[in-house]
Amino acid sequence: MSANVLSNRDTNAQMKSASPQKKADKPEPKSLDAHRQELASRLKENETTQQYVSPSDSIQSPATQKLSAFRNKQISKKSKPQTLFKTTSSKKIESAKGTAMFADLPKTIQITKNGEANTEPYQQSLKDEIAQLERRLQDAKSRLKVADNPATSLQSTSDAALHALLLLADSALPLGSFAFSSGLESYLAHHKPSPPSASQLPSFHVFLSLSLSTLASTALPYVLAGYRNPADIETLDNDLDASTPCTVARRASIAQGRALLTVWERSYKAQYSSTAAKISGDDSSPTQGSAAAEALVSFSSALRKSDLINAHLAPLWGLVTCVLDVPLRDAAYLFLFSHARTVVSAAVRASVMGPYQAQAELASMELQDRIRGLVEEGWNRKVEDSGQSVPVMDLWVGRHEKLYSRIFNS
Amino acid sequence: MSFTSPFAASTAKAGYGSIKLSILPPDKPVLRDVSYQYPLKLVAPDPLPPPEERTNSHAPRLVHTVFLLTYGGGIVAGDAINLSVSLEDRTRLVLLTQGSTKIFKTPDPSLVSRQHMEVELAASAALVYLPDPVQPFAQTAFSQSQIYHVEGEKSSLCACDWVTSGRSARGENWNIHEYKSRNEVWTSDQSGKKRLLLRDNLILDKHGRTGLQLSERMDGYSVFGTLILRGPAFSSLAQYFMDEFEALPRIGGRDWGDSAPLEPSPHEQRRVQRQTREKRAGLVWSAANVRGFTLIKFASREVEGSRNFLRDMIADEGSIVACFGERALLCLK
Numbered sequence: 001m002s003a004n005v006l007s008n009r010d011t012n013a014q015m016k017s018a019s020p021q022k023k024a025d026k027p028e029p030k031s032l033d034a035h036r037q038e039l040a041s042r043l044k045e046n047e048t049t050q051q052y053v054s055p056s057d058s059i060q061s062p063a064t065q066k067l068s069a070f071r072n073k074q075i076s077k078k079s080k081p082q083t084l085f086k087t088t089s090s091k092k093i094e095s096a097k098g099t100a101m102f103a104d105l106p107k108t109i110q111i112t113k114n115g116e117a118n119t120e121p122y123q124q125s126l127k128d129e130i131a132q133l134e135r136r137l138q139d140a141k142s143r144l145k146v147a148d149n150p151a152t153s154l155q156s157t158s159d160a161a162l163h164a165l166l167l168l169a170d171s172a173l174p175l176g177s178f179a180f181s182s183g184l185e186s187y188l189a190h191h192k193p194s195p196p197s198a199s200q201l202p203s204f205h206v207f208l209s210l211s212l213s214t215l216a217s218t219a220l221p222y223v224l225a226g227y228r229n230p231a232d233i234e235t236l237d238n239d240l241d242a243s244t245p246c247t248v249a250r251r252a253s254i255a256q257g258r259a260l261l262t263v264w265e266r267s268y269k270a271q272y273s274s275t276a277a278k279i280s281g282d283d284s285s286p287t288q289g290s291a292a293a294e295a296l297v298s299f300s301s302a303l304r305k306s307d308l309i310n311a312h313l314a315p316l317w318g319l320v321t322c323v324l325d326v327p328l329r330d331a332a333y334l335f336l337f338s339h340a341r342t343v344v345s346a347a348v349r350a351s352v353m354g355p356y357q358a359q360a361e362l363a364s365m366e367l368q369d370r371i372r373g374l375v376e377e378g379w380n381r382k383v384e385d386s387g388q389s390v391p392v393m394d395l396w397v398g399r400h401e402k403l404y405s406r407i408f409n410s
Numbered sequence: 411m412s413f414t415s416p417f418a419a420s421t422a423k424a425g426y427g428s429i430k431l432s433i434l435p436p437d438k439p440v441l442r443d444v445s446y447q448y449p450l451k452l453v454a455p456d457p458l459p460p461p462e463e464r465t466n467s468h469a470p471r472l473v474h475t476v477f478l479l480t481y482g483g484g485i486v487a488g489d490a491i492n493l494s495v496s497l498e499d500r501t502r503l504v505l506l507t508q509g510s511t512k513i514f515k516t517p518d519p520s521l522v523s524r525q526h527m528e529v530e531l532a533a534s535a536a537l538v539y540l541p542d543p544v545q546p547f548a549q550t551a552f553s554q555s556q557i558y559h560v561e562g563e564k565s566s567l568c569a570c571d572w573v574t575s576g577r578s579a580r581g582e583n584w585n586i587h588e589y590k591s592r593n594e595v596w597t598s599d600q601s602g603k604k605r606l607l608l609r610d611n612l613i614l615d616k617h618g619r620t621g622l623q624l625s626e627r628m629d630g631y632s633v634f635g636t637l638i639l640r641g642p643a644f645s646s647l648a649q650y651f652m653d654e655f656e657a658l659p660r661i662g663g664r665d666w667g668d669s670a671p672l673e674p675s676p677h678e679q680r681r682v683q684r685q686t687r688e689k690r691a692g693l694v695w696s697a698a699n700v701r702g703f704t705l706i707k708f709a710s711r712e713v714e715g716s717r718n719f720l721r722d723m724i725a726d727e728g729s730i731v732a733c734f735g736e737r738a739l740l741c742l743k
Contacts, residue, residue, distance in 0.1 A: 189661050190694075210627065213618035243609040245636075245705050246698045373619040387592070387611025389618050390627055391634040394707050398696030402655075404663030 035059055041122050164324035167268070169334055171341065174313060175259035180252040181346035181408040182211055182339065183393060186400040188350060200352045208343055208361075209370065210390045215339050216374040217389040218243065219253075219314035221381045223335050226318025227328050230292035233299050236315040238308065239383060246398035250310075252410040257313035261300055264320050272323055292322040329375060336371045337362075346408060425450050425491045429476055431535075432498040439470050439501045450491050451479040460502070462732040473734050475504040478541070484512030485552065491525040497535035502643075504738045505539040510574070510713075513546040519587040525554040536566035536643040538734050540720075542741045543572040543633065543713060548585035555592040560607070562597075563702070566641025568730065569593065570720065571610070574713050575625070575632035583632065584624040589614040593638060595703070608703050610636050631692075633716045637706040643733060648704035650727040655697040657681060684722050691715025717742055 039059070060068065184207055191203050222240050226233060244250045272293070296319055303309045314335070321331035344358045353361070361367065388394060400410055427446035434440045439457070446452045457472035478493070485491065497503055513523060531537060539556075546552050558567055571593055576582030595608040612634070614624060628634070639648040674682070688695075692711035697704060710716040721742035724730050730738050 186661075206622070206626075209620040209622065213620045213627075217613060217618065239606050239609065242606045242701065243611065245610055245700060245707065246696060247700065248698075250700065370619045377617050377619065385611075385613075387590070387609075387613040389613050389615075390620075391612055391614075391707075392627075392629045392631060392709060395694050395696055395709055398698055398707060399661065399694065402658055402661050402696075404660035 038122065161324075161326050161330070164272075164321075164326050165330055165334060168321065168324070168326070168331075169338070171345075173260070173263065174256035174317075174338065174342075175263055176255055177338070177342045178345065179408060180256070180342065180410040181350065182215075182252065182343055182410060183207075183249075183397040183400065184211070184343055184346050185350060185406060185408045186396045186403060188352070189403050190396060190399070201357075204347055204352045208340065210393060211343055212336060212340060212370060212374060214388065214390045214393045216336060216378050217381075218386050220332060220335065220374070220378045221383045221386040222312070222314035223318040223321075223332055224328065224378070224381075225383045226315035227292075227322045227331060228318075230288070230295035230319055230322055233295050233315055233319055234302065234309060236383065237299075237310055237312055240312045240314060241310045243386065244312070245388075245394055248400045248410045249394075249397045253312045253314070254310050255409075257311040257316045260313060260316050260320060261296075261303070261311055264296065264323075265300060268320075268324065289323055289325050292319050295319060296323060332375045332378075333371055336374055340367060340371070349407065423492070424448060425489060427452055427491070427493040429493070429495045429503070430498075431474055431496070431501045431503050433470075433500060437471060437500075439472050439474065441474055441476075444476065446493075449481045449486070449489055450493065451481060453477040453479060458735050458737065460733050460735055470500055470502055473502045473504060475506060475737050477506050477508055479508055480511070482514075483509060484514055484545075485523045485525065486514050487516035487521050487523055487550070489523045493526070494528045494530075495537070496530040497532060497537060499532040500534045501532075502536045502734060503538070504734050505537065505541070506737075506741050507541040510542040510545040513544065513550040513552045513586075515547055515549045516551050516587065519549075519551050522551040522553050522588065524552075527554075527556045529556070529558045531558060531560045531565035531567060533561045533564045534566075536641065536733070537568070538730060538738045539567075539569040540724075540738060540741050541570065543574045543635070543716075544589075544591070545574045545576065546586045546589050547576050548580075548582045550586050551588040552586075553588070553590040553592075555594070558593075558595045560595060560597050560640070564642055566643030567595065567638060568640075568644045568647070569638045570635060571612075571638075572633060572635025572708075572716060573612070575628070578632060578712075584614070584628055586614065586624065587616075593636065595638070595640070607701060608638065608705075610638065610705070612636075630711065631709040632711060633713050634709045635707070635716055635720075637708070637720070639704040639706070640702060644704075644729070646729045647724065647727050648699075651697045651704060651706050651723065652699065654681065654723065655695070659685070680726060684719075684726075687722075688715070688719060691718065693719050695719065 184204075187207050188200060188203070191200075193200055193203075219240070222236055225236055229236075240253075241250070244253060296316075299309070299311075299316075299319075303311055317335050318331065321328070321334075326334075341362060344353075344361050347353055348355055348358045397410065400406070400408075424447050427450045428443055429441070429452065430443035431439060432442045441454055441457075444452050444454050454474065454476045457474045459471060460473050480489075480491065495503070495505070511525075516523070529537060537558075544552070544554070556569065556571065558569070560567065571591055573589060573591065575584045576586065589612070591612045593608070593610040594606065596604050597607055598604050614627075616624075618627075620627060637651075639651070691714065693708060693715045694710075695706060695708035697706045708716055708719060710719070721739060724739060724742070
């Protein structure tokens with residue numbers, strides 16, 4: 001039964017994309033015959049085998065044909081997934097591979113277009129499918145071999161990275177971030193809506209984009225540098241401290257940085273420093289992760305001795321994500337996302353919006369695009385070139401101290 | 411005069427300039443070198459004795475003033491100015507401009523005009539750099555950097571860096587391609603390792619993914635500035651700023667009238683008057699003590715609002731006028 005439901009759905013979905021075919025057909029009525037033939041054969045096939053495939057699936061305009069051929073090429077290419085949830089997404093593709101997907105169908109069309117198999121297009125497509133399936137089987141087998149050896153397995157390392165990422169994505173982190181609104185409270189106090197009952201949502205949106213822009217231009221370079229050059233952590237910490245012009249922002253950054261360091265020491269260290277040591281022992285050359293772990297240890301011991309060290313959040317975030325072996329791009333993305341989440345959650349508590357709307361804000365494509373774009377923009381920015389891109393932000397944050405009533409620390 | 415001609419050009423590169431202030435033993439400060447090349451021009455009027463000289467025996471006998479000028483009153487696209495300033499122990503210098511530094515339109519956003527200033531401050535030297543604001547016109551690209559090297563805790567620095575939205579009379583409102591201004595203070599420890607003490611870097615360009623015009627990002631303000639104070643010569647001024655910031659009325663608070671003293675002192679009266687003027691000018695400011703510096707950030711709707719604020723605060727407190735003379739505030743008049 002479910003097969004029937006699915007086939008109905010498929011038909012609808014495909015019919016849409018196939019509609020331009022009529023136009024494309026006009027100059028070439030000859031091909032209509034071929035399609036009709038094919039349609040009949042596919043129909044028969046469908047009755048007997050109850051496949052999900054609809055007969056009209058294979059009718060495609062030349063443009064769609066090309067597009068799906070390209071798509072097919074992209075999917076069958078063994079690409080290295082770059083996304084956050086690479087394992088799940090690759091699994092999805094894997095499991096879907098058995099069924100007849102859009103990717104399989106264009107093959108038949110390509111052949112009909114060539115004209116050589118005009119009489120038996122479907123047979124040819126079946127042959128093709130078999131060949132493809134065989135290739136996939138081989139592929140899967142070879143991957144199974146790799147997965148049998150866990151030390152070098154790509155799967156397990158990416159799982160570990162995902163696990164670390166999920167740890168860091170906890171809404172409790174950065175610890176104590178709930179106490180900071182990153183200037184939102186002060187901003188709202190400086191922008192009272194003209195009738196006091198009017199919604200503050202539009203001005204919140206402006207603030208969120210400005211706040212992310214500021215964070216990306218001031219702190220993000222330090223995240224990237226902390227990840228890339230773990231040994232420079234003390235210099236980075238000093239430079240970020242020198243670049244933070246107001247006490248309020250400084251207080252917030254240091255409090256969260258120290259909290260992160262404490263979380264590392266009390267919760268992650270036991271697990272992750274041993275793994276880092278193990279990996280480096282295998283390779284007989286120190287990996288970046290173990291170098292970062294060493295830098296982290298010496299930094300936290302230096303923090304106790306020296307007054308010049310502050311432990312700001314951004315470089316430590318880079319360092320800790322490096323030790324946990326999270327890919328840098330994900331670490332940077334998460335850094336900005338955590339900030340957005342902190343600001344949005346502050347907005348909920350400042351009664352700008354409700355919790356459902358807050359989730360919608362975080363889920364929005366706009367936010368995704370913005371964060372991705374900011375990571376892209378800042379990817380090669382040096383720490384020396386970090387700076388304030390929204391000068392009024394310094395004033396809002398700095399004047400937080402002058403608020404009559406406060407519910408946040410920044 | 412006992413010093414060599416300040417007009418001997420020792421640098422041949424266009425836009426390069428140098429100012430060297432030293433002590434002629436036993437205690438006479440002299441401008442050892444004032445050289446410049448087109449398009450930069452330096453004017454050094456006769457030094458004046460500071461008003462406080464009679465009361466303070468440690469003060470140098472003379473305070474020098476140098477005006478930084480550019481031909482045409484501004485910086486044309488592609489110009490690069492490179493000035494190095496060095497102040498020896500126990501010298502005082504006032505650096506000023508004559509009118510706002512105009513940045514002229516660039517034919518191409520990638521053609522960036524630059525101004526770079528490198529300042530060496532010996533121990534106990536003091537610099538006052540209170541220029542007029544930078545005024546980038548529409549379609550300009552400008553990048554400036556002021557790098558200060560200080561020696562120990564006793565080098566004193568008072569530097570202001572402010573920028574306006576352009577020719578507001580022509581409706582220009584941050585219609586620039588790019589504006590960058592960097593202020594850095596460095597020091598070196600005994601081993602010679604450089605350490606960054608302060609970095610104040612402003613970057614206004616099209617980046618940031620805000621989806622907003624630059625003018626919208628500025629929240630309606632057309633002047634932004636930073637005042638950096640450091641060292642013993644400006645400690646009382648820094649304290650004054652901090653006290654006044656502390657005394658600002660609370661945002662969102664209500665005045666019930668029970669906290670005001672019955673007979674306000676003259677100082678409190680002045681403060682109330684100044685706060686009224688600030689409110690009218692739409693001026694907001696904040697002050698913070700960071701790493702031995704006092705940083706004052708301000709913004710206002712009009713240039714005059716910020717100018718009046720700086721002048722009122724500095725003149726009310728009075729220590730700059732006493733140590734450097736009235737001339738130090740010329741750009742704030």
